[in-house]
Amino acid sequence: MSAGDDARFMALALSLGARGLGRVWPNPAVGCVIVQAGRIVGRGWTAPGGRPHAEPQALAQAGEAGRGATAYVSLEPCSHHGITPPCAEALAAAGVARVVTALEDPDPRVAGRGHAMLRAAGIEVTTGVLAESAWRAHRGFLLNRTKGRPAVTLKLASSFDGRIATATGESRWITGPEARHIVHAMRARHDAVMVGGGTARADDPDLTVRGMGATHQPVRVVCSRRLDLPRDGRLAVTARAVPVWLCHGPDADPGRRAAWNGLGARTIEVAVGPGGQLDPGSILQALGAAGLTRVFCEGGGSLAASLLSAGLVDELVGFTAGLALGAEGRPALGVLGLDRLAEAPRFRLIETGAVGNDVLHRWERA
Structure with missing residues (x-):
């Protein structure tokens, strides 16, 4: 040959x-x-x-x-x-x-x-x-075997000016149906879909693969230090049908842990970082130890910023819509605490294209 x-x-x-x-x-x-x-x-x-x-x-x-x-x-x-x-x-x-x-x-x-x-x-x-x-x-x-953590894909769907919601919190839908269909396909190619507790509370998401005849579902991971999540929401009522893993801090109320376990969820204790939020490295080490190799993070802004700041995002997927929400809109990312451009995490463009009326762009860590 x-x-x-x-x-x-x-x-x-x-x-x-x-x-x-x-x-x-x-x-x-x-x-x-x-x-x-x-x-x-x-x-x-x-x-x-x-x-x-x-x-x-x-x-x-x-x-x-x-x-x-x-x-x-x-x-x-x-x-x-x-x-x-x-x-x-x-x-x-x-x-x-x-x-x-x-x-x-x-x-x-x-x-x-x-x-x-x-x-x-x-x-x-x-x-x-x-x-x-x-x-x-x-x-x-490879990352699971060499560093003990899964690879992380961070997906952000935002307006042209980088906002994910209006000042009142309205966010459905910034991007069009074609972009949302691709997001479901991306979910299906990952072991888990992950969001922060704020997103879980505000959006009451399903975090499932829908609309494409899916025969399996990724694990749904929510990162919430205190486990102060609604126990009558979509994640709670479907926890026995589709896995729900909750990463929480050591100070989470034992009663909340027991309640979520009773609903069929898996609770995972992780460390808290210096800023008082869950440590992103500890989260990923725990998920890696549980066997996950690919995690698809869909926000929110604080979780996304913490992963970027810690250098734990391996791929960025952006969907940019042709509308502007202004400075009063909610930004896609939380505080990164950067003083100089040289401190900003850098990524290399690997794909770009039109998806309906939106733009898809994929980047990998430089």
């Missing part, structure tokens, strides 16, 4: 893996393609819930055609025995001649051992193909 062929088939493996985003945590969303004499004979991706892995599914589809073939895998095959046998072992047993991967898996149980197991079996191994694209695709899993 040429380098061009390797890149083409790895791109397909990455696109297959993306089908599992939001559905496979705490496992990575891996894709696998089996190629025999230039022809694809097997395809697979991580199944909902994280198992089966991509490789055994692709090998099962390939059957005997997998013997002597090349396997393209978007992340190093696992090498440890868990609920299922190692994928590296399955590839060797199937008789593949070559394995091409994009990245080494930093999980301490793997960390190069999968590649070593393949080489020990006499299989040619090529690594680093489309590594940058794979890093972006697996960012949540």
